[in-house]
Amino acid sequence: EVQLVESGGGFVQRGGSLRLSCAASGFSFSSYPMTWVRQAPGKGLEWVASITDGASVVSYADSVRGRFTISRDHKNSLYLQMNSLRADDTAVYYCARVRAVASYFDYWGQGTLVTVSS
Amino acid sequence: SFELTQPPSVSVSPGQTARITCSGDKLGDRNVCWYQQKAGQPPVLIIYQNTKRPSGIPERVSGSNSGNTATLTISGAQAMDEAEYYCQAWDSSTTNYVFGTGTKVTVL
Numbered sequence: 001e002v003q004l005v006e007s008g009g010g011f012v013q014r015g016g017s018l019r020l021s022c023a024a025s026g027f028s029f030s031s032y033p034m035t036w037v038r039q040a041p042g043k044g045l046e047w048v049a050s051i052t053d054g055a056s057v058v059s060y061a062d063s064v065r066g067r068f069t070i071s072r073d074h075k076n077s078l079y080l081q082m083n084s085l086r087a088d089d090t091a092v093y094y095c096a097r098v099r100a101v102a103s104y105f106d107y108w109g110q111g112t113l114v115t116v117s118s
Numbered sequence: 119s120f121e122l123t124q125p126p127s128v129s130v131s132p133g134q135t136a137r138i139t140c141s142g143d144k145l146g147d148r149n150v151c152w153y154q155q156k157a158g159q160p161p162v163l164i165i166y167q168n169t170k171r172p173s174g175i176p177e178r179v180s181g182s183n184s185g186n187t188a189t190l191t192i193s194g195a196q197a198m199d200e201a202e203y204y205c206q207a208w209d210s211s212t213t214n215y216v217f218g219t220g221t222k223v224t225v226l
Contacts, residue, residue: 045161045204047215059213094160102167103208103215104151108160
């Protein structure tokens with residue numbers, strides 16, 4: 001069974017940093033691209049960043065480029081380093097598995113809440 | 119920039135058909151997928167590659183995509199279909215994934 005479990009969320013002051021983790025199990029993690037998607041309270045889904053299976057290519061939304069860094073290890077973990085956090089980064093952050101050929105996300109974690117105080 | 123637009127809300131009577139549209143420039147040339155999100159839960163993939171259903175998704179859920187509009191159709195609507203629905207596609211020019219604005223479906 002595919003499982004994705006996010007951790008690392010919490011309360012942080014504006015300008016601070018936080019590192020999110022996503023532990024994957026039930027599939028060959030190194031064979032799949034991965035992504036982070038966020039959802040501000042009461043708002044829609046927003047794609048944040050993606051990384052290829054070999055970690056050679058990363059992509060970012062304009063809203064986080066230069067402040068966030070997506071990475072992965074060779075075992076089973078995905079990361080999102082978030083720096084220079086702003087109030088509008090407050091959201092639930094989901095990790096998801098990417099099916100690149102048809103560009104969709106087939107499995108999602110439960111999410112971890114990041115709250116940035118202003 | 120590439121954007122996907124959905125109606126904010128759709129209402130449907132039980133047993134009737136709900137249709138949710140997703141509009142974007144030349145959307146028919148792209149692969150579109152759909153997610154269902156119930157309150158307090160993560161999104162769930164319900165349609166991928168325009169028309170395909172993951173295992174466990176009932177046949178009364180279907181998708182289409184042509185021209186500038188993709189459509190999610192839910193036949194025989196049930197109370198369990200009440201949720202927010204999002205379309206999503208990939209923008210090759212920016213290598214960004216794009217979500218639609220979301221549609222809240224109410225069954226009443």
